[in-house]
Amino acid sequence: MNSVPKHERSPSPLEYLTTKKDEFVGWARKFSLFPYPFVTACCAMEFMAVSSTPYDTDRFGAALPRFSPRQSDLLMVVGTINHKQAPVLRRVYEQMCEPKWVIAFGACATSGGFYQNYAALAGIDKIIPVDLYIPGCPPRPEMVIDGIMKLQDRIARDRHPIFTEKF
Amino acid sequence: MAGGIHERIAARWGAQALEAATTHGLLALLVEPALVAEVARSLKAEFGFDMLLDITAVDWPDRAPRFDVVYHFYSTRDFVRVRLKARVTVEAPVVDTLVPLYNSARFQERECHEMYGIEFRGNDDLRPILLYEGFVGHPLRKDYPKQREQPLVPYLK
Amino acid sequence: MSDRPPLPNPIRPAFAPGEHAGTSIVNIGPSHPATHGTVQIVAELSGERILRADVHCGYLHRGFEKECESHTWHNLIPYVDRLNYCSALINDFAYCDAVERLMGIEITPRCRYLRTLLAEYSRIADHLTCNAAMLMELGAMTAFLYLVMLRDYIYEHLAAVTGARVTYSFGRIGGLANDLPEGWLERLEWILGQYDEFVGRVHGLVDRNRIFIDRLRDVGVLRTADAIDWGYTGPVLRSTGVPRDLRKDTPYLAYGELDFEVPVGIKGDNYDRYYVRMREMDESVHMIRQLVELLPAGPISVDDRRCTLPPKHLVYTEIESLINHFKLIIDGPQVPAGEIYSAHEGANGELGFYIVSTGGGVPYKVHCRAPSFVHVGGIHRLLEGYQLADLVPTFGSVNMIGGECDR
Numbered sequence: 001m002n003s004v005p006k007h008e009r010s011p012s013p014l015e016y017l018t019t020k021k022d023e024f025v026g027w028a029r030k031f032s033l034f035p036y037p038f039v040t041a042c043c044a045m046e047f048m049a050v051s052s053t054p055y056d057t058d059r060f061g062a063a064l065p066r067f068s069p070r071q072s073d074l075l076m077v078v079g080t081i082n083h084k085q086a087p088v089l090r091r092v093y094e095q096m097c098e099p100k101w102v103i104a105f106g107a108c109a110t111s112g113g114f115y116q117n118y119a120a121l122a123g124i125d126k127i128i129p130v131d132l133y134i135p136g137c138p139p140r141p142e143m144v145i146d147g148i149m150k151l152q153d154r155i156a157r158d159r160h161p162i163f164t165e166k167f
Numbered sequence: 168m169a170g171g172i173h174e175r176i177a178a179r180w181g182a183q184a185l186e187a188a189t190t191h192g193l194l195a196l197l198v199e200p201a202l203v204a205e206v207a208r209s210l211k212a213e214f215g216f217d218m219l220l221d222i223t224a225v226d227w228p229d230r231a232p233r234f235d236v237v238y239h240f241y242s243t244r245d246f247v248r249v250r251l252k253a254r255v256t257v258e259a260p261v262v263d264t265l266v267p268l269y270n271s272a273r274f275q276e277r278e279c280h281e282m283y284g285i286e287f288r289g290n291d292d293l294r295p296i297l298l299y300e301g302f303v304g305h306p307l308r309k310d311y312p313k314q315r316e317q318p319l320v321p322y323l324k
Numbered sequence: 325m326s327d328r329p330p331l332p333n334p335i336r337p338a339f340a341p342g343e344h345a346g347t348s349i350v351n352i353g354p355s356h357p358a359t360h361g362t363v364q365i366v367a368e369l370s371g372e373r374i375l376r377a378d379v380h381c382g383y384l385h386r387g388f389e390k391e392c393e394s395h396t397w398h399n400l401i402p403y404v405d406r407l408n409y410c411s412a413l414i415n416d417f418a419y420c421d422a423v424e425r426l427m428g429i430e431i432t433p434r435c436r437y438l439r440t441l442l443a444e445y446s447r448i449a450d451h452l453t454c455n456a457a458m459l460m461e462l463g464a465m466t467a468f469l470y471l472v473m474l475r476d477y478i479y480e481h482l483a484a485v486t487g488a489r490v491t492y493s494f495g496r497i498g499g500l501a502n503d504l505p506e507g508w509l510e511r512l513e514w515i516l517g518q519y520d521e522f523v524g525r526v527h528g529l530v531d532r533n534r535i536f537i538d539r540l541r542d543v544g545v546l547r548t549a550d551a552i553d554w555g556y557t558g559p560v561l562r563s564t565g566v567p568r569d570l571r572k573d574t575p576y577l578a579y580g581e582l583d584f585e586v587p588v589g590i591k592g593d594n595y596d597r598y599y600v601r602m603r604e605m606d607e608s609v610h611m612i613r614q615l616v617e618l619l620p621a622g623p624i625s626v627d628d629r630r631c632t633l634p635p636k637h638l639v640y641t642e643i644e645s646l647i648n649h650f651k652l653i654i655d656g657p658q659v660p661a662g663e664i665y666s667a668h669e670g671a672n673g674e675l676g677f678y679i680v681s682t683g684g685g686v687p688y689k690v691h692c693r694a695p696s697f698v699h700v701g702g703i704h705r706l707l708e709g710y711q712l713a714d715l716v717p718t719f720g721s722v723n724m725i726g727g728e729c730d731r
Contacts, residue, residue, distance in 0.1 A: 038355055040362045040384055041727055042409035045453065045490045053469045054476040067357035079726075084299040085362065085383045086320040087331040088354055114402065117313050117387035118306045119298075126322045138490050191425055191664045217552050221665075221693040225680055237678065239665055239693070243552060243566070246573040250665060271555025274701030282389075292338070297382035297730055299334035306390055313390050319332050 022159050029099070030152040031061035036072035038092060041079030043106040043138040055141040060148050069095040074151075075128075080108035081121045093128045101151060102130045105144065107137040172247050176214055180206060193248045200236070200253040204263035207238070207251065211268055216240040216249060219269035222276060224283040228309045233257040236285055238265070255285065264290035282307040337366040338378040344368070347375060352715065354383045359719050360457045361726040363700065365707070372711050377704040381697070384726035392690035396656025397423055397497060400690065405491040407692055408728040411450035411671040413442045413482075415728075416495030419690075421576065422666035422677040423497050427630065427659055434622040435499050440578040441615040442482075442494070443668075444608040445512075448519070449478045450671035450723075451559075451601040451608075458598065458720025459530060462539055467526045474522040477515045484508060497657055498632045499625025509616055516609055523605065531599075540595035544706040544718035547592060554702030557695055558673025559604060560722055563589035563596035570669035581618070582611050594714075597721035631657040656685025665693075672696055672723055696729035 039047055051057050051065070066072035069092045081089055093102070104124055107113035110133045112122035124130060131154070134147040173194040181187045186197040198206055210216040220239040227233055232254035240249045253262055264287040265272040276287040277296040284305040287293065295302060299319065304311050341349045353364040362383035368376040388407065392400050404419045405412040417439045424431060431439075456471035479489040485504055486492035494501050530536050546556070548564040561568055567586040571579040587603035589596025625632045633652055634645035661683040667676035673695030680689040699722050706718050 039360070040355075042406050042490055044360070045409055048453070048457075048472055049476055049479065049489075052472040054473060065357075080384060080386055082383065082385055083316065083318050083320075084334045084385065085354065086318065087334060088383070090320050091331055092355060115386045115391065117390050118311070118315055118317070119385045119387035119390075121318070126318075127320045129323070140489065190662065191666070193665060195663075218555060218557075220555065220667075220674065221676060221678065221691070223678060223691045225689050239676070239678070241674075243568050248665065248667075269555070270553050271698055271701060274697060278697075294336055294338075295382070296380070297385040299382070300336050301332065306387065309393075311390075313387075313394060319334060 023156075026156040026158055030155040033060070033062040033074045033101075033148075033152075033155075034064060034066045034072040035062055035074040035076050036067070036069050036092070036096070037065050037076050037078055038089060039076075039078045040081065040085065041106075041108065043078040043108070046138040046141060046144065047076070047078045047105065050141045050144045055145060057145070057148060060145070060152065062148055069093075070097060072096060073100050075100065075102045076105050077102065077109040077124050078105040080113070080115060081124050082119045083121055084119075086121050086127055089124065090127050101132070101155070102128060103147060103151065104130045104133045105147075106139055107135060110135060113137055172214060172242070172245055173249075176210070176249065179209065179213070193250055195250040195252065197252045197254070200255050200262045203236070203238070203251065203253050204265065204268075207240070207265050207268055210240055210249060210251075214242065214249075215244045216242045218243055219265060219271050219275075220248070222265075222272060222279050224279055224285055224307075226283060226307065226309045231256070234260055234283060234285060236262050236279070260284055261286045261288050263288050266290050281305065284308065335364065335366075335380045339366075339368060339376060344375075346370060350712070354380075357461075359716070360461070361719075361724045361729070363719070363724060363726075363729075365715065367707070367712065367715075369712060372713070374707050374710060374712060374715070377707045379700055379704055381700050381724075381726075381729050384730040386727075386731065388731040389689070389691060392687055394686070396685045397659055397687060398652075398656060400687070401495060402491065402493045404692075405493055406727050407694060407731065408450070408670060408672065408675070408696070408725050409490060410453045410725060411443075411446035412491050413446040413486075413494060414450075414668060414670050415675065416492065417443055417577070418666070418668035418670065418675050419677055420495040420497050421668065422664055422679050423657075423659060424631075425666055426662055426664045426679060426681060427497070427657070429498050429626055429628060429631065431499060432623050432626055433620050434503075435624045435626075437578050437615055437619050438500060438504070438624065439495070440582075441612055441619070442485075443577070444611045444615070445478065445482065447671050448605050448608050449475050449482075451605050452478075454671075454720070454723040455526075455598060455601055458717060458723075459526075459536075461716050461720050462536065464530065464536070467529050470522045470526055474515075474519060477518060481508075481511055481515055484511075496625065496632070498628055498630075499623075503624050509619075512612070512616065516612065519605075519609060523602070527602070537595065539714075539717055540598060540721075541593060542591070543594045543710055543714045544597075544721065545591060545593045546706060550702075550705060551592065554705065555698040556673065556702065557698070558670065559597060559600045560592075560673065560699060562586065563600045564592035565589060570667060570674060574667075576668060578615070578618070582614055584611050594717045594721045658683070658685060659687070667693070670695055670728075672699070672725065672728070675728075692728070692731060694728040694731060696723070696725045697731070700724050700729055 104110045184196045218241040225235040238251040280293045354362040364380040366378040404415045452471045452475040456468045460468035483489045486494040569586045584607045638645035639649045659681045663680045665678045676693030678691040682688045
């Protein structure tokens with residue numbers, strides 16, 4: 001959907017500058033995740049626990065849920081997605097601006113879990129790309145926090161192209 | 168108390184019912200499909216069964232009238248339940264709607280319609296409720312394969 | 325992007341724009357921040373007032389009944405858990421009770437009291453979740469954090485006995501998975517003390533708060549006759565002023581021996597639903613305190629080889645127990661042919677299981693009479709005539725749980 005690939009190489013004279021820039025942008029981005037909770041099912045109970053006092057994702061800069069996909073950069077798919085819900089999820093994903101990441105929260109979002117039948121979608125990665133899978137039915141809050149930290153590591157290490165060929 | 172009401176219902180409808188028996192503390196009546204609305208009206212008006220709990224169906228693929236349509240009624244006055252069953256064929260799976268008697272029948276009949284293909288005569292709103300527009304077939308029938316999916320969104324490669 | 329066909333619309337609304345002059349149609353959901361649970365409402369508005377509402381559920385339909393027909397009786401318990409995931413233990417026990425009645429099994433006294441205790445404990449967790457979510461959606465973040473903190477104590481405490489925080493899979497046909505661990509009841513007493521503390525603070529924050537009274541009082545009013553006609557049960561029905569509670573009306577488990585009241589509302593509005601839930605939690609705490617006193621010693625599972633697994637040491641040393649274990653796992657418990665409807669008072673209302681067995685280890689049909697589904701069927705009655713913003717507390721106070729509504 002974006003005409004510029006995510007891992008576009010920068011022109012070589014700017015190599016040193018962009019390396020430092022990537023580190024800087026990665027550092028800044030990893031602490032300003034704005035999640036969009038696409039909450040459907042049982043995992044919502046754990047999502048509530050994770051985002052409130054006892055576990056507190058605020059510590060990771062991922063506390064403020066944006067309930068508009070256009071303002072968020074992290075799509076957390078929390079719970080089972082069925083075929084009726086699939087067009088809605090797909091549309092929400094398309095409405096988000098780049099850069100964006102997707103977390104499949106729980107077994108159902110990852111693979112359909114133990115719902116292997118006519119109704120349930122066997123994993124959201126059949127319809128949207130996923131960056132991180134958190135297993136568990138539902139996952140314990142510690143696993144969610146671990147997942148968020150892993151995603152932050154990845155964001156920090158990513159290349160963040162600003163100078164591109166078109167630029 | 169409960170026994171008394173069951174006996175009075177059995178006395179009132181036992182002759183017209185195909186079967187009437189008390190199982191697990193609940194009176195089960197099996198009637199002709201044409202009688203469903205009349206029996207329900209009588210249960211509500213004469214015996215105080217003011218709440219329709221549940222409508223569902225059971226599929227018996229090898230039996231001649233293939234479906235049982237099953238209703239459960241509850242009396243919030245006497246705290247007893249009654250089960251009403253009617254057998255309908257797969258060619259004409261039609262019973263009369265209970266919406267004029269109980270508004271809670273609206274959603275339940277929609278669910279039963281999409282899951283089993285039972286037609287509720289007189290209910291003009293039988294849109295899909297748990298399934299979606301464009302879903303072909305009735306998933307809770309025994310001949311619907313459990314894993315036959317009908318995705319709305321094309322899968323990624 | 326533009327060459328792809330547009331995404332299909334899974335629903336067909338009951339009314340289209342332009343039927344009435346001066347009205348507008350808005351769509352709310354299915355992924356909307358103000359409705360917990362995935363539900364879609366197509367509403368016709370005149371200004372900000374809702375004239376008609378068309379409610380669609382099914383966004384969490386997971387084929388529960390179809391799954392049930394291909395698993396053994398015991399393997400269903402995890403599926404049953406995920407119906408009302410706020411109070412999974414109540415579902416477990418309601419399902420197990422239905423199967424036990426079909427098999428003619430009488431559970432042991434300790435199991436009976438323990439199930440009652442755990443069911444009431446789950447009810448507290450459920451009502452905490454419901455009220456916390458409803459208050460958060462009205463902006464009361466502090467009350468939400470208090471209630472979720474308390475709920476987290478309960479989750480961790482239940483995890484100590486069941487091994488899981490939300491979905492426990494703890495009931496067994498003929499008993500429970502295991503007995504209470506050491507020191508569990510002492511910790512329970514401490515948590516009940518915390519309950520008084522936290523819930524007291526929420527009462528102080530909310531009950532006489534002008535903002536909440538204005539948002540909740542006389543909003544979403546339901547009369548008793550309508551409630552019964554539309555099939556409402558549980559706290560919603562009780563909030564209209566009738567004390568209909570299966571725990572009192574048709575006592576099951578150990579409820580017949582307990583002393584408790586059935587709190588009722590006056591008007592059947594959102595405030596009453598909020599308050600009935602708060603009072604019910606107090607009653608549950610009262611019941612738990614009695615049950616701790618009453619809890620007898622003894623085995624937790626019946627000594628019946630048709631459903632209870634033999635002790636592990638016998639499985640390793642005795643051929644009969646090994647075969648028994650194998651048959652129970654592979655073929656499942658053999659449930660005699662018959663059909664049964666058995667109902668428990670779930671956290672949201674009458675949770676009934678209609679089970680048909682043709683004999684053998686796999687159910688022929690398991691149908692769940694889910695209170696949320698019936699409630700959603702009549703919820704437009706609570707929305708029509710009120711402001712669009714009132715939709716938020718009304719949905720919150722009815723407590724529609726997706727897993728149970730859509731199954």
